[in-house]
Amino acid sequence: MIGRMLVKEVTKVGASHPRLNSGRCIDARQAKEKCGRCQKVCPKGAIVAPQNGRVDWDLCVGCELCTAVCPAEAFSLTADTRAAAQKLLGDGRPSHVVACRQTQAGADMKVWCLGSLRWELLARLALEGRLELIHGDCESCERRGSLACFEATRDRLRDFLGEERYDRLVSIGKREAGEGREVTRREMFGGFFSGMRGKREEEEKQQAEQLSSEIEGVRLSIMRRMDRMEEGEAAYGYVVPGFTEKCWACGICERICPNRAIEMEKRGEEWTVACYPILCTGCGTCGLICPEKAIDGVKPIRLEPGVRRAVIHVNADVCTECGAAVKPGEGHTLCIRCRAKARNKKR
Ligand SMILES: [Zn+2]
Structure with missing residues (x-):
């Protein structure tokens, strides 16, 4: 119950939204064929003209589907997700649970929909040891529109890891409230408040300027992880x-x-x-x-x-x-x- 309350609290306060680097937008770099993936996926119609940086952030609910579907990584993760992901990647635990916010099951990290996350982030978590993805009743969910996003992410993840490794490292399923590990207060707020503390806006801006995209950072970290793999591992x-x-x-x-x-x-x-x-x-x-x-x-x-x-x-x-x-x-x-x-x- 407490877990549920905390989740609600965080979603309410978590007004942070993705950032758009319009210079990376495919439509800003060429005019032969319109991309428009972010506009199609945004549940609020908030993305007006990504190639010109025009987004109505007041409409944004922070679902991050735009970050998941943009092939050029023009949208970067929200500060909350970035902080949560950074914490998980550094915690040294051999398994992680990521769930959608529609379930009451305990998780290490909760997201708007499992389709909100890029496959690279999930791949990196899976390479830590094991990744469990928990979803709710997707068919009856008001967010089922993003199911296709999740399916695409899952397929890409399987393709990246290869069948055998995917089956070993990733599981996807439903879990009811009370099942699994409950999120502690410290875990839930740790990353959140450290992300909030101080000049959050300024920090966010700095981080965005440092990397050409943060997923690039995740990819480089996957590469370093791969280098430590034993020889004979599947490609x-x-x-x-x-x-x-x-x-x-x-x-x-x-x-x-x-x-x-x-x-x-x-x-x-x-x-x-x-x-x-x-x-x-x-x-x-x-x-x-x-x-x-x-x-x-x-x-x-x-x-x-x-x-x-x-x-x-x-x-x-x-x-x-x-x-x-x-x-x-x-x-x-x-x-x-x-x-x-x-x-x-x-x-
Ligand atoms: Zn010449």
């Missing part, structure tokens, strides 16, 4: 841009990627594309922007612990003047810049 499932043979390393995707997950690299006399799966969110902005239509969406790959990048050889000629990549099959020996320079000289 992890990531996604990377699906480069095809049409790519000649022009570098436009490298510049547009909000995650710095793509790097054009010259190796000897050959151009290659290096992708960093740990940074790639699978947002697909690269594919939308590519003038050669050389990126066929995103494709899943499996990555052994300790492997940082996937290198793809591309079909490019090399500028005889400066070594830059040149589109093959057009009879040029110089890159665009060197051709322009040569023309200017002649004049």
